[in-house]
Ligand code: GCO
Protein backbone atom coordinates (compact mmCIF):
# COMPACT_ATOMS: atom_id res chain seq x y z
CA UNK A 146 0.00 0.00 0.00
CA UNK A 147 2.01 2.92 -1.30
CA UNK A 148 0.86 6.53 -1.18
CA UNK A 149 0.64 7.61 -4.80
CA UNK A 150 -1.07 10.93 -4.52
CA UNK A 151 -1.56 13.55 -1.79
CA UNK A 152 -3.87 16.52 -2.40
CA UNK A 153 -4.74 19.40 -0.08
CA UNK A 154 -8.30 20.54 -0.72
CA UNK A 155 -9.55 23.90 0.56
CA UNK A 156 -13.27 24.56 0.43
CA UNK A 157 -15.57 27.07 2.07
CA UNK A 158 -19.19 25.86 1.87
CA UNK A 159 -20.44 27.41 5.13
CA UNK A 160 -16.95 28.12 6.46
CA UNK A 161 -13.37 27.20 5.53
CA UNK A 162 -12.22 23.59 5.68
CA UNK A 163 -8.84 22.08 4.83
CA UNK A 164 -8.82 18.39 3.88
CA UNK A 165 -5.91 16.11 3.03
CA UNK A 166 -6.76 13.41 0.50
CA UNK A 167 -4.34 10.50 0.14
CA UNK A 168 -4.66 7.89 -2.60
CA UNK A 169 -2.76 4.60 -2.61
CA UNK A 170 -1.46 2.57 -5.53
CA UNK A 171 -4.31 0.12 -4.84
CA UNK A 172 -6.83 2.91 -5.24
CA UNK A 173 -7.81 3.38 -1.61
CA UNK A 174 -8.61 6.96 -0.67
CA UNK A 175 -8.13 8.39 2.84
CA UNK A 176 -9.32 11.77 4.12
CA UNK A 177 -7.94 13.83 7.01
CA UNK A 178 -9.13 17.11 8.53
CA UNK A 179 -6.45 19.85 8.80
CA UNK A 180 -8.72 22.83 9.55
CA UNK A 181 -7.27 25.48 11.88
CA UNK A 182 -10.00 28.10 12.19
CA UNK A 183 -8.80 31.56 11.16
CA UNK A 184 -5.29 30.35 10.22
CA UNK A 185 -6.25 27.76 7.61
CA UNK A 186 -3.72 28.63 4.91
CA UNK A 187 -0.75 28.23 7.25
CA UNK A 188 -1.60 24.52 7.51
CA UNK A 189 -2.19 24.31 3.76
CA UNK A 190 1.33 25.65 3.13
CA UNK A 191 2.86 23.39 5.79
CA UNK A 192 1.21 20.37 4.21
CA UNK A 193 1.87 21.26 0.58
CA UNK A 194 5.43 22.46 1.01
CA UNK A 195 6.76 20.23 3.77
CA UNK A 196 4.63 17.12 4.28
CA UNK A 197 3.20 16.03 0.93
CA UNK A 198 6.69 15.59 -0.65
CA UNK A 199 7.59 13.23 2.22
CA UNK A 200 4.43 11.15 1.86
CA UNK A 201 4.60 10.30 -1.83
CA UNK A 202 6.02 6.79 -2.21
CA UNK A 203 5.74 5.92 1.49
CA UNK A 204 3.94 2.92 2.99
CA UNK A 205 0.32 3.81 3.85
CA UNK A 206 0.02 0.91 6.30
CA UNK A 207 2.55 2.42 8.76
CA UNK A 208 0.39 4.74 10.86
CA UNK A 209 2.48 4.89 14.06
CA UNK A 210 5.78 5.07 12.18
CA UNK A 211 4.54 7.87 9.91
CA UNK A 212 3.31 9.85 12.92
CA UNK A 213 6.64 9.47 14.75
CA UNK A 214 8.55 10.36 11.58
CA UNK A 215 6.57 13.59 11.02
CA UNK A 216 6.78 14.53 14.72
CA UNK A 217 10.45 13.79 15.34
CA UNK A 218 12.03 14.53 11.99
CA UNK A 219 10.63 18.07 11.89
CA UNK A 220 12.60 18.85 15.09
CA UNK A 221 10.26 21.87 15.60
CA UNK A 222 7.63 19.77 17.32
CA UNK A 223 4.17 20.63 18.56
CA UNK A 224 2.23 23.79 17.78
CA UNK A 225 -1.22 24.06 16.19
CA UNK A 226 -0.06 24.28 12.56
CA UNK A 227 2.29 21.29 12.70
CA UNK A 228 -0.10 19.16 14.73
CA UNK A 229 -3.13 19.90 12.53
CA UNK A 230 -1.04 18.85 9.51
CA UNK A 231 0.10 15.62 11.24
CA UNK A 232 -3.48 14.98 12.35
CA UNK A 233 -4.73 15.03 8.79
CA UNK A 234 -2.11 12.47 7.71
CA UNK A 235 -2.95 10.23 10.69
CA UNK A 236 -6.72 10.38 10.04
CA UNK A 237 -6.25 9.68 6.33
CA UNK A 238 -4.07 6.64 7.10
CA UNK A 239 -6.66 5.23 9.55
CA UNK A 240 -9.32 5.83 6.89
CA UNK A 241 -7.24 3.89 4.33
CA UNK A 242 -6.53 1.06 6.78
CA UNK A 243 -10.23 0.73 7.53
CA UNK A 244 -11.13 0.65 3.85
CA UNK A 245 -8.40 -1.90 3.11
CA UNK A 246 -9.65 -4.07 5.99
CA UNK A 247 -13.33 -3.54 5.11
CA UNK A 248 -14.00 -2.26 8.66
CA UNK A 249 -15.07 0.99 10.27
CA UNK A 250 -12.16 2.63 12.10
CA UNK A 251 -13.71 2.05 15.54
CA UNK A 252 -13.33 -1.70 14.95
CA UNK A 253 -9.61 -1.26 14.33
CA UNK A 254 -9.36 0.73 17.60
CA UNK A 255 -10.69 -2.21 19.61
CA UNK A 256 -14.39 -2.25 18.77
CA UNK A 257 -17.36 -0.48 20.31
CA UNK A 258 -17.38 0.10 24.06
CA UNK A 259 -20.91 1.57 23.95
CA UNK A 260 -23.92 1.79 21.66
CA UNK A 261 -23.70 5.55 21.03
CA UNK A 262 -22.05 8.81 22.04
CA UNK A 263 -23.95 11.25 24.22
CA UNK A 264 -23.58 14.64 22.55
CA UNK A 265 -24.23 18.21 23.64
CA UNK A 266 -25.36 21.19 21.60
CA UNK A 267 -24.95 24.94 22.03
CA UNK A 268 -27.97 26.80 23.41
CA UNK A 269 -27.59 30.53 23.87
CA UNK A 270 -29.57 33.72 24.19
CA UNK A 271 -29.01 37.37 24.89
CA UNK A 272 -31.83 37.25 27.43
CA UNK A 273 -33.15 34.42 29.59
CA UNK A 274 -36.28 34.16 27.41
CA UNK A 275 -34.20 33.78 24.26
CA UNK A 276 -32.02 31.25 26.06
CA UNK A 277 -35.06 29.19 27.10
CA UNK A 278 -36.31 29.20 23.48
CA UNK A 279 -32.91 28.04 22.32
CA UNK A 280 -32.81 25.24 24.92
CA UNK A 281 -36.30 24.12 23.85
CA UNK A 282 -35.24 24.17 20.19
CA UNK A 283 -32.24 21.99 21.03
CA UNK A 284 -34.38 19.54 22.97
CA UNK A 285 -36.65 19.34 19.90
CA UNK A 286 -33.62 18.65 17.71
CA UNK A 287 -32.93 15.63 19.91
CA UNK A 288 -30.22 16.97 22.23
CA UNK A 289 -30.23 15.54 25.74
CA UNK A 290 -27.27 17.61 27.05
CA UNK A 291 -26.98 21.34 26.58
CA UNK A 292 -24.25 23.96 26.77
CA UNK A 293 -25.67 27.19 28.15
CA UNK A 294 -24.19 30.57 27.11
CA UNK A 295 -25.91 33.84 27.87
CA UNK A 296 -25.70 37.55 27.24
CA UNK A 297 -24.62 39.78 30.11
CA UNK A 298 -26.48 43.02 30.85
CA UNK A 299 -24.39 45.97 29.67
CA UNK A 300 -22.32 43.96 27.17
CA UNK A 301 -23.15 44.31 23.49
CA UNK A 302 -21.60 41.25 21.87
CA UNK A 303 -20.27 38.04 23.40
CA UNK A 304 -18.68 35.18 21.49
CA UNK A 305 -20.87 32.09 21.35
CA UNK A 306 -24.17 33.92 21.84
CA UNK A 307 -26.50 33.63 18.87
CA UNK A 308 -27.28 37.04 17.42
CA UNK A 309 -30.86 37.82 16.46
CA UNK A 310 -29.97 38.37 12.82
CA UNK A 311 -28.11 35.09 12.42
CA UNK A 312 -30.47 33.08 14.58
CA UNK A 313 -31.87 30.35 12.40
CA UNK A 314 -34.55 29.55 14.95
CA UNK A 315 -32.48 26.86 16.56
CA UNK A 316 -30.55 29.40 18.59
CA UNK A 317 -27.35 28.42 16.85
CA UNK A 318 -24.32 30.28 18.04
CA UNK A 319 -23.22 33.20 15.93
CA UNK A 320 -20.01 31.60 14.73
CA UNK A 321 -22.02 28.81 13.18
CA UNK A 322 -23.01 30.13 9.78
CA UNK A 323 -22.83 33.90 9.99
CA UNK A 324 -21.28 35.31 6.80
CA UNK A 325 -20.22 38.46 8.68
CA UNK A 326 -17.49 36.44 10.32
CA UNK A 327 -15.76 36.27 7.01
CA UNK A 328 -13.74 39.31 6.05
CA UNK A 329 -10.40 41.00 6.24
CA UNK A 330 -10.62 41.98 9.91
CA UNK A 331 -11.80 40.32 13.12
CA UNK A 332 -14.94 41.56 14.88
CA UNK A 333 -14.37 43.43 18.13
CA UNK A 334 -16.49 42.36 21.11
CA UNK A 335 -16.65 43.70 24.67
CA UNK A 336 -16.14 42.06 28.03
CA UNK A 337 -16.54 42.65 31.78
CA UNK A 338 -15.78 39.67 34.03
CA UNK A 339 -17.35 41.13 37.19
CA UNK A 340 -20.65 41.73 35.39
CA UNK A 341 -20.51 38.15 34.03
CA UNK A 342 -19.80 36.66 37.49
CA UNK A 343 -22.75 38.56 38.96
CA UNK A 344 -25.12 37.47 36.19
CA UNK A 345 -24.34 33.83 35.39
CA UNK A 346 -25.42 32.01 38.59
CA UNK A 347 -28.92 33.54 38.34
CA UNK A 348 -29.20 32.32 34.76
CA UNK A 349 -28.32 28.75 35.77
CA UNK A 350 -30.81 28.96 38.65
CA UNK A 351 -33.53 30.00 36.18
CA UNK A 352 -32.58 27.21 33.75
CA UNK A 353 -32.67 24.57 36.51
CA UNK A 354 -36.05 25.88 37.72
CA UNK A 355 -37.46 25.69 34.20
CA UNK A 356 -35.89 22.47 32.92
CA UNK A 357 -35.42 20.44 36.11
CA UNK A 358 -32.48 18.75 37.80
CA UNK A 359 -31.72 15.95 35.33
CA UNK A 360 -30.71 17.74 32.12
CA UNK A 361 -26.89 17.77 31.86
CA UNK A 362 -25.82 21.45 31.55
CA UNK A 363 -22.41 22.68 30.45
CA UNK A 364 -20.80 26.11 30.28
CA UNK A 365 -17.75 27.50 28.43
CA UNK A 366 -15.79 30.28 30.16
CA UNK A 367 -13.65 30.65 27.01
CA UNK A 368 -10.40 31.48 28.88
CA UNK A 369 -11.74 34.80 30.21
CA UNK A 370 -11.21 34.52 33.98
CA UNK A 371 -8.30 34.79 36.40
CA UNK A 372 -7.82 31.75 38.66
CA UNK A 373 -9.56 33.35 41.65
CA UNK A 374 -12.46 34.53 39.48
CA UNK A 375 -12.80 31.02 38.06
CA UNK A 376 -12.75 29.56 41.57
CA UNK A 377 -15.51 31.95 42.58
CA UNK A 378 -17.61 31.04 39.53
CA UNK A 379 -17.15 27.30 40.07
CA UNK A 380 -18.30 27.70 43.68
CA UNK A 381 -21.28 29.83 42.80
CA UNK A 382 -22.43 27.32 40.17
CA UNK A 383 -22.24 24.29 42.49
CA UNK A 384 -25.95 24.35 43.40
CA UNK A 385 -26.83 23.95 39.70
CA UNK A 386 -24.85 20.74 39.25
CA UNK A 387 -22.97 21.47 36.00
CA UNK A 388 -21.72 18.61 33.85
CA UNK A 389 -18.64 20.79 33.33
CA UNK A 390 -17.19 24.27 33.38
CA UNK A 391 -14.91 24.60 30.35
CA UNK A 392 -11.79 26.72 29.81
CA UNK A 393 -12.37 28.70 32.98
CA UNK A 394 -8.86 30.23 32.78
CA UNK A 395 -6.44 30.80 29.86
CA UNK A 396 -5.22 27.35 28.87
CA UNK A 397 -1.53 28.27 28.68
CA UNK A 398 -1.07 28.37 32.45
CA UNK A 399 -2.00 24.94 33.65
CA UNK A 400 -0.99 25.67 37.27
CA UNK A 401 -4.00 27.99 37.50
CA UNK A 402 -6.25 24.96 37.73
CA UNK A 403 -4.64 23.92 41.04
CA UNK A 404 -6.08 27.02 42.61
CA UNK A 405 -9.49 26.58 40.97
CA UNK A 406 -9.63 22.93 42.01
CA UNK A 407 -8.94 23.74 45.68
CA UNK A 408 -12.09 25.81 45.81
CA UNK A 409 -14.78 24.04 43.83
CA UNK A 410 -16.31 20.66 43.05
CA UNK A 411 -17.74 21.90 39.74
CA UNK A 412 -16.19 19.50 37.16
CA UNK A 413 -13.57 21.11 34.91
CA UNK A 414 -12.87 20.60 31.20
CA UNK A 415 -9.96 22.09 29.27
CA UNK A 416 -7.80 21.62 26.20
CA UNK A 417 -9.50 22.49 22.90
CA UNK A 418 -6.39 24.55 22.05
CA UNK A 419 -3.90 21.94 23.30
CA UNK A 420 -1.80 20.03 20.77
CA UNK A 421 -0.08 17.17 22.58
CA UNK A 422 -0.21 14.80 25.52
CA UNK A 423 2.41 17.04 27.14
CA UNK A 424 -0.12 19.85 27.52
CA UNK A 425 -2.42 17.46 29.41
CA UNK A 426 0.09 15.33 31.31
CA UNK A 427 0.25 17.21 34.62
CA UNK A 428 -3.42 18.14 34.58
CA UNK A 429 -4.33 14.47 34.27
CA UNK A 430 -1.75 13.11 36.73
CA UNK A 431 -2.67 15.67 39.39
CA UNK A 432 -6.36 15.13 38.66
CA UNK A 433 -6.92 18.85 38.10
CA UNK A 434 -9.43 18.27 35.32
CA UNK A 435 -12.31 15.90 34.68
CA UNK A 436 -12.56 16.09 30.87
CA UNK A 437 -10.00 16.25 28.05
CA UNK A 438 -11.23 18.71 25.39
CA UNK A 439 -8.57 17.85 22.79
CA UNK A 440 -9.82 17.43 19.20
CA UNK A 441 -8.47 14.72 16.92
CA UNK A 442 -7.79 17.52 14.40
CA UNK A 443 -5.69 19.64 16.76
CA UNK A 444 -4.02 16.93 18.86
CA UNK A 445 -2.13 15.38 15.94
CA UNK A 446 -4.64 12.67 15.04
CA UNK A 447 -6.35 9.56 16.35
CA UNK A 448 -3.04 7.90 17.28
CA UNK A 449 -1.78 10.49 19.82
CA UNK A 450 -5.21 11.43 21.17
CA UNK A 451 -5.95 7.77 21.93
CA UNK A 452 -2.72 7.59 23.92
CA UNK A 453 -3.68 10.74 25.83
CA UNK A 454 -7.15 9.39 26.59
CA UNK A 455 -5.80 5.97 27.65
CA UNK A 456 -3.48 7.79 30.05
CA UNK A 457 -6.40 9.89 31.29
CA UNK A 458 -8.39 6.70 31.92
CA UNK A 459 -5.92 5.70 34.64
CA UNK A 460 -7.02 8.80 36.56
CA UNK A 461 -10.75 8.54 35.80
CA UNK A 462 -10.49 11.56 33.54
CA UNK A 463 -12.82 11.27 30.55
CA UNK A 464 -13.06 12.48 26.98
CA UNK A 465 -14.96 15.59 25.95
CA UNK A 466 -13.67 16.06 22.42
CA UNK A 467 -14.00 19.47 20.81
CA UNK A 468 -16.69 19.40 18.09
CA UNK A 469 -17.78 22.86 16.91
CA UNK A 470 -18.51 23.42 13.20
CA UNK A 471 -14.90 24.39 12.54
CA UNK A 472 -14.02 20.71 13.01
CA UNK A 473 -14.86 19.35 9.54
CA UNK A 474 -17.12 16.33 9.00
CA UNK A 475 -13.89 14.28 8.61
CA UNK A 476 -12.58 15.45 11.99
CA UNK A 477 -15.99 14.79 13.57
CA UNK A 478 -16.06 11.26 12.14
CA UNK A 479 -12.59 10.60 13.59
CA UNK A 480 -13.82 11.81 17.00
CA UNK A 481 -16.86 9.53 16.81
CA UNK A 482 -14.84 6.40 15.95
CA UNK A 483 -12.38 7.14 18.76
CA UNK A 484 -15.14 7.98 21.25
CA UNK A 485 -16.99 4.76 20.49
CA UNK A 486 -13.88 2.64 21.06
CA UNK A 487 -12.28 4.06 24.23
CA UNK A 488 -13.46 3.04 27.68
CA UNK A 489 -13.40 6.52 29.24
CA UNK A 490 -15.71 8.36 26.86
CA UNK A 491 -17.44 11.29 28.58
CA UNK A 492 -19.42 13.39 26.13
CA UNK A 493 -19.06 14.64 22.53
CA UNK A 494 -19.63 18.25 21.46
CA UNK A 495 -21.85 18.32 18.39
CA UNK A 496 -22.89 21.44 16.53
CA UNK A 497 -24.54 20.64 13.24
CA UNK A 498 -22.90 21.48 9.93
CA UNK A 499 -24.88 23.43 7.35
CA UNK A 500 -26.50 21.97 4.22
CA UNK A 501 -23.75 23.12 1.87
CA UNK A 502 -21.10 21.46 4.05
CA UNK A 503 -23.14 18.26 4.09
CA UNK A 504 -23.29 18.32 0.29
CA UNK A 505 -19.52 18.65 0.01
CA UNK A 506 -18.90 15.91 2.61
CA UNK A 507 -21.13 12.80 2.44
CA UNK A 508 -21.27 11.24 5.87
CA UNK A 509 -22.35 7.94 7.40
CA UNK A 510 -22.94 8.96 11.03
CA UNK A 511 -26.33 8.77 12.73
CA UNK A 512 -27.91 11.07 15.33
CA UNK A 513 -30.81 9.72 17.35
CA UNK A 514 -32.14 10.14 20.88
CA UNK A 515 -29.27 12.43 21.88
CA UNK A 516 -26.62 9.94 20.71
CA UNK A 517 -24.19 9.95 17.80
CA UNK A 518 -22.83 6.85 16.05
CA UNK A 519 -20.16 6.89 13.31
CA UNK A 520 -21.90 4.25 11.19
CA UNK A 521 -20.62 1.00 9.72
CA UNK A 522 -18.94 2.10 6.50
CA UNK A 523 -15.32 0.95 6.13
CA UNK A 524 -12.82 3.62 7.21
CA UNK A 525 -14.06 6.93 8.65
CA UNK A 526 -17.26 6.86 6.60
CA UNK A 527 -16.85 10.27 4.94
CA UNK A 528 -16.33 11.04 1.26
CA UNK A 529 -15.57 14.38 -0.36
CA UNK A 530 -17.28 15.56 -3.54
CA UNK A 531 -14.43 17.43 -5.23
CA UNK A 532 -16.69 19.16 -7.79
CA UNK A 533 -19.01 20.39 -5.06
CA UNK A 534 -16.01 21.52 -2.97
CA UNK A 535 -14.70 23.47 -5.97
CA UNK A 536 -17.84 25.64 -5.98
CA UNK A 537 -16.77 27.26 -2.71
CA UNK A 538 -13.32 28.86 -2.84
CA UNK A 539 -11.50 29.92 0.32
CA UNK A 540 -12.69 33.13 1.94
CA UNK A 541 -10.65 34.99 4.50
CA UNK A 542 -12.23 34.70 7.95
CA UNK A 543 -11.11 35.68 11.41
CA UNK A 544 -12.15 34.77 14.91
CA UNK A 545 -13.27 37.79 16.98
CA UNK A 546 -11.46 39.39 19.90
CA UNK A 547 -12.41 41.30 23.05
CA UNK A 548 -11.67 44.67 24.57
CA UNK A 549 -12.47 45.78 28.11
CA UNK A 550 -14.25 49.10 28.75
CA UNK A 551 -10.91 50.97 28.87
CA UNK A 552 -9.78 49.50 25.55
CA UNK A 553 -7.49 46.75 26.90
CA UNK A 554 -7.38 43.63 24.73
CA UNK A 555 -8.76 40.66 26.69
CA UNK A 556 -9.23 36.92 26.18
CA UNK A 557 -12.45 36.34 24.28
C1 GCO B 1 -16.19 25.33 21.79
C2 GCO B 1 -15.19 26.35 21.39
C3 GCO B 1 -15.36 26.96 20.04
C4 GCO B 1 -14.05 27.62 19.67
C5 GCO B 1 -13.85 27.60 18.20
C6 GCO B 1 -12.56 28.26 17.79
O1 GCO B 1 -16.19 25.00 22.97
O2 GCO B 1 -16.87 24.82 20.92
O3 GCO B 1 -14.86 27.23 22.41
O4 GCO B 1 -16.41 27.81 19.98
O5 GCO B 1 -13.97 28.92 20.14
O6 GCO B 1 -13.88 26.28 17.80
O7 GCO B 1 -12.26 27.94 16.50
Ligand code: MG
Nearest residue numbers: 365391392417
Ligand atom coordinates in the same frame (compact mmCIF):
# COMPACT_ATOMS: atom_id res chain seq x y z
MG1 MG C 1 -14.74 25.91 24.12
